[in-house]
Each structure stands twice: as structure tokens, then as C-alpha cells.
Amino acid sequence: MTYTIAVTAPTLSESGVAVLKGAGARVLMIPPGGAAADVERLLSSEPVDAVISRTVMLSGKAIESCPTLKVICKHGVGTDNIDVATATRRNIPVLITAAGNSQAVAELAIGLLLAVARRIPLQDGSIRCKDWDRTKSGLELSGRVLGLVGVGEIGRRVAAAARGLGMRVVGFDTAPVGASQDVERMEDLNDLLDVANVLSLHCPLNEATRGLISDRELARLPQDAIVINTARGGILDEAALARAIASGNVFGAGIDCFQREPIPADSPLLSLSEVVMTAHMGGSTKEALAHVARTAAQQVIDALNARPIDPAICVNPQTLANRTA
Template sequence: MAFTIFITAPKLAPAGLRILEDAGCRVLFMRDGNDAAEVEQILASEPVDAIISRTVTLSAAAIRSCPTLKVISKHGVGVPNIDVAAASERGIPVYVTPGANAQSVAELTLGLMLAAARKVALLDAELRAGRWTRAQDGVQLAGRRLGLVGFGQVGQRVAKVALALGMEVEAFDPGLQGPSPVEGVALHGALDTLLPRADVLSLHIPLNAHTRGLFDAARLALLPRGAILVNTARGEVIDEPALIAALRSGALFAAGLDTMAVEPLPADSALAALPNVVLTPHVGGSTAAALEGMATGAARNVLGFLTGQPPDLCACVNPQVFSDNHQSIR
């Protein structure tokens, strides 16, 4: 049976597309990867069996408009753009591709950490403007303590490199029990015991009801004065006005941010005007290797489910659709 697969983007990495085409699938793409109305129009008019979801919103209305829809896979791991509750109502499983972009996100995390500590963006801009500004207040990371909030595949990769740099590394992850999965990393039982010890804080947590706004003014104030904050998770986990205030006052030395509360970043954002902030436009997973890994993982997720070989439940964000008998596995 030929399946219709809808990619909510104008393209998919060739390796992932090849998997779908070799299986005889009919593959639909968007013209504009940012237009949620186009998503709804396609789902309401086409017999779509599966969606591979990129970054555009996949709303409840869009999901409910397609009676043939059976499975959704995120091209990545974060699902705040997908109305998972609406999918669950229909008994539609939503899968992710854990680990596919972990190395690329970890590498960008380290790049932002180093750039923030050594004022790379500021000094580059000064040189390009014809000024030989030799700042003397860069931060050497060796000997500093790195705090990781979220200690999954990305956090563990970051920890190993930080240890090699000579940093001390400590972490908090409520989902971890038992000994640390990385030798030399101390685990905390509570977030608020980690924060006062973190000269550098790096965030690797999903966005959900518990983490939205988690790093408010009170929590940011727990960090040592002059700490560095790095966020390659989701912008909404930080109270952005509180972060801006901490950066302006010097309570934080610098921040390296790949994600912001509003994306794309508004032209008048205060973050863009701060000299002690390094910004990248949510590109942690935007390497050829990561895009290929996410594309192939998502393609295998949807094809596996449709052909009766469903992915492991650990890759499903709403496994209750099976226990609730909403949807039988084909």
C-alpha cells in the first residue's frame, strides 16, 4: 500500500526522503515552511497518512481536519509546535527522534559557552568596525564549575568535553536516578542546590508546563555573580525580561542563546542590543549530519508504525494512546 506522507517544510534531507520514496510513498511538501494556514489547507484536502513535523505549528484544527491521519513524527525532539493533546484525542501517536541531533547541539552549546566567556562576538564586531579593542576581562573556563540542567544525551556530551577542558561539572535531572552516567559528574537532587554552585549554567530541558518560565528572577539570582548562562533548549524556559535585567546589571557576565522566547527574534529585542550576549537563530540541530539523522529517524518512525513495526515506546511522547486503546498498532 502506498502511503501519503506530509512534510511540514519545503524539503527533507535526501537520506530521509530516499527512505520514503523507496517505500513507494507519495510525499507532500509545503511551499512555505512558516505558514500554519498552509498546513491546515493541505491536511484538510489530502489523504495524509503521516506527518513529519518540522518547526511550523501543527494545530488542533489541522490535526482534526484530516480523517486519514494515523501517526506524527517530530523531526527532532521538541514538540511545543505540535498539539499533542489533539493527536492523543484521535489516538494518534506522536514520535520524536531522540539523539539524532545530540552531537550537533552539544557542539553548539560548547561554542556558545566559549564565545560568551571570551566575548568573541563583541571583539569580532569591534575589529570589523576598525577598532583594536583588546578586552582584558575574558573568562577562563578551566577551574570553573559547569552546572547542567537536564542530563540526557546532549548534556552528557557537553559534560565530557567540559571535563576535558578542566572544568568541574555538576548536573540536575529529575528523571535520573542512581549514579551519574558520566564519571566525574556530581548529580544534585534539587535544582536550587545546583544553581549557587554554577559559574556556567547550561540548559538542556524540554519545554512543558513545569519548565516554562522556570528560570525567573529569583532563580537567576541564585547563580554566582558573574555567571554565564547558555541556552540551547527552549527560549521559553527563561523569563526573558529577568535575564535581560541580570545581564544589564552585571549579575550575569554573559549569555549564549540559541533559543529565544519569541522566534524569529524581533528586530527591537533588547537581547540584540546587549554587548554581553551571543545569539544564534535556533540552529543547534542545523548541521548536515544532524538534519540527516533527524530525517531518517522521522521517516523510519512513520513507516514503522504504518507497516506494523512501531518504534520503541520510549520515542513516543503520548504512549497513553496505546494503553487507552484509542489506536491499534497496524
């Protein structure tokens, strides 16, 4: 049987395309610069069996418009750009590619932490302007406390690297997760905030975490704390972060994802040299993109062929009980 697979992006790593085409699938992609409306047009006009969802919104309208749709797989782990509720109503499993880009995101989190702590971009910029200034040398991380909000696969990898730098690691999670020998768990977020010299966010964006870190939470951090966000922009209040940095309580921040993307020209973060920013590319190494694409492709092909789905990779596992081939 020939399946039609839609990708909500103009490209997919060759490793993923090879899996899909090897299964005889027809692969459709949206045009460069495409938006939610392009996804809606594609799903309403084609007999799409599965969607591999990247960063463009997969709306309830798009899902409802496609009667042939049987499975959705996120190219990554964050499903905030997928209308999961609509998919669930239609009994469509929504899968994630767990751990596929965890190492890449963890490495970026540590890279941002080092860049902020040692003022590396500021130093680089000064030298290029012929200003040899050795007074802005930054902070040493050894002996400080790393507080993880989210102790899943990415958080645990960040913890391992931080311990190599001599840091103590504590963690808090908004959802129950398996125990980890690597992370000292805290049951209350406030307890973590009170000791976290570095606050690093690794939780999903949902109703429980939207706006989780704002003025009150940032004020609890020890003096000269560093904030790292490689999770989702809506978890962290960026205006509150700018205020905390301007007040001197927060030493600096490393931010990979923003409340609005691309970041608006009037964002207060753009005027702060203490903030190091990247363009939501934590999982975008060549290796991670290939791994995630291959995994997502295999998961949709397996699901379409009625092979068992691991509930651990399904964000709406209630849909698995009534699966049909």
C-alpha cells in the same frame, strides 16, 4: 500500499526523502514561508497517513481535520509545536527522533559558551573596526562549575566536552532519568543555581519548565555566571536575563532559541554586547539534518507498517496499547 506523508516544511533532507520514496510513499510539503494555516489546509484536503513535524505548528485543528492520520514524528525532540493532547485523544502516537541531532546541539552549546566567555564576537567586531583592544579578554572556564538543567543525551554530551575543559559538572532534571556516571546529580534546582558558574539549559519546554529560569533563579547564580540556552525559548525569561546582565551579576549569555522567533526588534537582548545569539540552528548541521530526516522517515514507515514502536521514542506511550495495522 501507498502512504501519503506530509512534512511541515518546504524541504526535507534527501536522506529522508529517499527512505519515504523507497517505501513507495507520496510526499507532500508546505510552501516556503508556510505557517500553521498551510499545515491545516494540507491535512484537511489530503489523505495524510503520517506527519513529519518540523518547526511550524501542528495544531489540534490540523490533527482533528485529518481522519486518515495514524502517526506523527517530530523532526528532532522538542514537541512543543505539536498538539500532543489532541493526538493522544485520537490515539495517534507522537514520536521523536532521539539523539539524532544531539551532537550538533551539544557542539553549539560549547561554541556559544566559549564565544561568551572569551568575548569572541566582540573582539572580532572591534578588530574589523580597526580597534585593537586586548582588555576584554574574558573568563577562563577551567575550575568552574557547569550546571546542566536537563541531563539527557545532549546534556551528557555537553558534560563530556566541559570536563575536557577542566570543569566540574552538576545536573538537575525536571523529569526522572537514568543515572549517569558523568554528571553529579542534584535533587533541587536551587542547589544547582547556587554553584553554577555556567547554567546550560537542555530540558524540554512543557508546563513544568515554562518560565523556569527568571529573576529569582538568575539572582542565585554566582557572580559573573554565564547562561546558555540551546533548548527552548520559553524556558528562560529573556527580560529577566537582560536585567541580570545589566546589573552585572550575569557575565553574558549564549542564546540559540527565543520566546518569539524570529526575535522581535525591541528585544532587550539585541542591545547587549554580552549576549551571543544564533537563529535556532543548534541541530541544523548538514550531518544532523540528514540523520534526523532519515530517522524520522524510517520511524513513520515502520509505524505505518505496524512494526513495534519503542516506548522510549513515543511522548504519549498510552497510544501504543491500542495500535492497529
